[in-house]
Amino acid sequence: MRLLIIEDDRESADYLVKAFREVGHVADLASDGEEGLSMADGGDYDVLVVDRMLPKRDGLSVIGALREKGNRTPVLILSALGQVDDRIKGLRAGGDDYLPKPYSFAELQARVEVLSRRNVGPAEETTYRVGDLELDRLSHRVVRGREELTLQPREFRLLEYLMKHAGQVVTRTMLLENVWDYHFDPQTNVIDVHISRLRSKIDKGFDRPLLHTIRGAGYMIRDGLR
Numbered sequence: 001m002r003l004l005i006i007e008d009d010r011e012s013a014d015y016l017v018k019a020f021r022e023v024g025h026v027a028d029l030a031s032d033g034e035e036g037l038s039m040a041d042g043g044d045y046d047v048l049v050v051d052r053m054l055p056k057r058d059g060l061s062v063i064g065a066l067r068e069k070g071n072r073t074p075v076l077i078l079s080a081l082g083q084v085d086d087r088i089k090g091l092r093a094g095g096d097d098y099l100p101k102p103y104s105f106a107e108l109q110a111r112v113e114v115l116s117r118r119n120v121g122p123a124e125e126t127t128y129r130v131g132d133l134e135l136d137r138l139s140h141r142v143v144r145g146r147e148e149l150t151l152q153p154r155e156f157r158l159l160e161y162l163m164k165h166a167g168q169v170v171t172r173t174m175l176l177e178n179v180w181d182y183h184f185d186p187q188t189n190v191i192d193v194h195i196s197r198l199r200s201k202i203d204k205g206f207d208r209p210l211l212h213t214i215r216g217a218g219y220m221i222r223d224g225l226r
Contacts, residue, residue: 001045001116002026006036006062007078008054016049019105026181033057037065045073047114049108052079052090060093067094074115077104116117128163129224133202135163145200147203154179162211162221171218194217 008031022028028043033054038042038185040048040062048066052059052132063075075097077090082100090098096118097111128135133144140156142149151159158177162170175191176182195211203209212220 002028002044002114003042003049004028004030004032004036004043004045005045005049006033006040006059007049007051008032009051012051016105016108020109021181026178028181029107029198031060033059035064039070040066040073042225046072047112048073048075048078049112050075050095051083052077054171060090060095063094074118076108076111076115078108085088128160128166130163130166130210130221131208132206133163135160144206148203151198151201154194155201158185158194158198159221161190163221165221167220169214169217169220 003018003025005013005016005027007029010031011128017027017029028039030039030135034056036048036050037052037057038057048063052061056063058088059079063077066073067101075095077095077098078101079086079090079098081087087098087100096115099108101112107119110135118144126137128137133142135142135156137160140152142159158175161175172191174186176185180190180210195213198213199209199211203211208223210221212218212222
């Protein structure tokens with residue numbers, strides 16, 4: 001899932017982002033209502049997790065503005081205001097679920113997953129194949145030929161993204177935003193290092209390479225040298 005968390009409390013926000021990423025989701029963060037509205041309006045998110053009390057624009061106002069624009073992305077509201085009247089107000093403002101603070105992450109995760117299922121279109125592939133390389137997104141298993149490959153979590157995300165876009169050029173910017181969750185170029189060689197490590201694992205010892213560098217453009221995973 002791709003989630004947007006709109007939360008101004010830095011400690012809570014960092015905890016949520018880290019926790020959702022650890023269970024395999026992409027989590028972006030907005031720290032005030034105006035930023036959250038802009039990101040939610042321009043992004044393709046599966047679920048929004050919105051704190052009710054935000055600077056610049058409160059959470060209910062953000063949700064109302066999105067609904068007025070026709071944005072139907074499911075929204076879970078987090079709030080220290082947990083009385084029945086508060087929950088009703090949140091739901092009537094356009095929220096799809098309401099979870100009072102304090103909460104357990106396990107319950108939050110379960111509620112978010114339920115909301116995402118309501119918003120599902122055609123099912124995403126759970127297995128990607130390029131030549132004799134296969135990646136199973138559910139079991140996090142990668143096999144080439146008959147050999148099972150051991151990848152670190154970031155290497156797995158990198159390969160998953162490349163295989164999702166097999167046969168297409170994937171730019172450094174695309175990788176930074178979708179694998180590292182950076183929305184800026186940190187001016188480091190982090191991508192080159194991980195590409196090199198990944199290539200050594202999926203191509204070394206095999207007859208034909210699958211991971212190619214497209215000079216001046218980015219990277220591509222494809223079967224053969226067409």
